[in-house]
Amino acid sequence: MSYLTNFNNDLLWITIILSILFLALYLYQKKNSTNDFVRDFTNAASVSLILLFIIFVGYHCFPSEDSLFSKLVSGEVIVGVTVAFPTFYTWYRRDKKEKADSKAHQEEQKKIQKERYKYQKYTEIKSDYLTWNKNFSIDNMSQILTIVNLEQIIERVEEFYKISENKEMHPIDFTSLFIMIQEILKEWSKSNKYKESSDRNKINSIYDSWRKLNNKIISNMSNVPDHAKNAEDVYALDFCKNSSIFREYTRSSKFYGCKFKPENFDDFLSNDGFYEFYDTFMESKLTPDDLSEIGDDVKLERYFYEDDFGNILLSTTEQKDEGKDSKGIKPTINEEGTLEQSKLECSLRDNLIYENRDLSDFGEINEFIECQQSIKVTLNDHKSNIKQQIFDALKKLGKTEFDMMTEGNSFVSRSKNYIPDMKEKGEKKWAWHSWNVLTKMKTEDKDIKFYIFAVQTSDGAFECIVIKKEKLGELLEQKSMTKDSRYFFYFAKEK
Known part of the structure; x- marks a missing residue:
């Protein structure tokens, strides 16, 4: 009974002492709640107190000299447990601080190097710009070189703005x-x-x-x-x-x-x-x-x-008025007179042809074209000469306008349909659009009397515009020739 009483008294005092220490650590931590070091240090000390409490309770529960707890209550162990966790924390914090300081130092060095790099770029751009400015002011460079140099400097300035956080640094x-x-x-x-x-x-x-x-x-x-x-x-x-x-x-x-x-x-x-x-x-x-x-x-x-x-x-900006009639169609006079003209206008209303390179302001050019419209032909033999097939197909139509047209006095210019390559507004307005080419030599060839401009609208299908030499000459008077002595024709049929 005496032993049990002593055991309880000792355990009570140990509990009271450790509780007071816990309370002191808690109050100290609460007082310095904004201090990370105090918070972490008191937590480490609390772990040490908890271990001491476990050791003392274990010793009093198992008082045998051979027990593990009888060895743990020795002074060296008690002191070691007491200072172990606070010491470990102190070492950890110091190591962490050293790493943080090292990292901060490295970041500071990088920042300094970055600022030096930015300032170097700034001075280089500024120097190059001032040199360009001087040469530009005294007209010491060709215009092309002037533009290229300044363009490069501006590109460097834009790159500089991407890396510079200082909005006050303006090289230009x-x-x-x-x-x-x-x-x-x-x-x-x-x-x-x-x-x-x-x-x-x-x-x-x-x-x-x-x-x-x-x-x-x-x-x-x-x-x-x-x-x-x-x-x-x-x-x-x-x-x-x-x-x-x-x-x-x-x-x-x-x-x-x-x-x-x-x-x-x-x-x-x-x-x-x-x-x-x-x-x-x-x-x-x-x-x-x-x-x-x-x-x-x-x-x-x-x-x-x-x-x-x-x-x-x-x-x-000169608006051309070539004395065309209201439809831009050359009248055809025969026995029916006005009736024939009316029929012609009706038949051509859905086949208006334009030249959109130099004569876009002129209006439809049907009056210059044989039959006053484009003629559709279909080819079946893809292996034979395409131009020859186009000529043969036109002759087979039996139109009187082509009676005098022969292989020797005709020339065929082919073009693909450029509608798929055009902007959206072109697709909406035109049924097909060509880009035919005619050299000056061909226009001056005395043997050529008929010029056939063929536009491939689909596989094997061509829209053909036939123009006699005299009418072509009238068109050429209003067209411009390229430096390499060629004429470009943008023939188009309106939808």
Whole structure:
């Protein structure tokens, strides 16, 4: 009974002491709840106290000298258990801190290296730009080299912006650059670089390069309207891609090498003022309705445009009137007179043929074509000469218009149907569309009296346009010849 009493008293005191220590650790941890070190250290110390409690309880429950607990209650073990977990935690925290410091140091070094790299790139771009600026200002480079060099510098600036977090570092003042280019182009437009005798296609190509470059510059600007308020002359701006700023230039009076959408162009002309346009590029060819909007207060003698095949063509703003009748069809007079003309108009109403390269403003060209319409032929022998089969098929029709046509006095020009290669608006408007080629030598060949333009609309099926030499000559008077002495014909049948 005495032993049991002593056992209970000892265990009670141990419990009280350890409870007080637990309470002290808890209160200390609560007081310093925001301190991660105190929190983790008190948790480690609490684990040590729990182990001490288990050892003492085990010793009092199994007091034999041979038991494991009798060995664990030795002073060395008690002290070891007491300091073990706090010590391990201290070592762990120190190791963790050393790794964190090392990582932070490495990150700091990387940040410094990154800043040095960015500053190096900044100074390199700035230096190259200032060199370009100097050469550009004194006109020390060719235009092509000038454009290419600046384009490369701008690309480097855009790459620099991707890696730079400092929004205040600007290797180029794009607003100043934009204004400077406008002023330099203004000087060039008055110099020998842009004389009327110059190659307009080459000048358009140069303006196109400047337009693309200005697009990049404008995309990096924030105050284009500020320039527009005071700009009298405007150079090489693409108002198709920057239509939002177009209205800002109503105070300007002269536009050089600019690109427009016809619909925006018409809307712009509704403003009061006198406008002059030089080396203009239209997104598409102006329609007669568009041309009718050009009044006496607008000067636009010619312009470039892109056709449905992506070719760049030069057109004038003169509206042609060749004295055609209202249908563009040459009357056929015979015994029935007016009745025959009426029948002809009805039969051709669904077979109107156009030439869309140089004569798109002329209207239908049926009056120049034999039979005044295209003729469909079907070939069966795919192995034989296609051109020969086309000629034979036309002769078999027995039309009087082809009585004088022979193999020796006829020439066949073949073309595929380009409708699948055209833009959507072309597909909706045309049943078929050709791209026939005729050399100057063929047009001057005295032996050739008939020109057959065949368009393959499907497998073995061709739409044929037959034109006599005299009528072809009338067409050629209104067409332009390429530098390599060829004529391109864009024949098309309206749906």
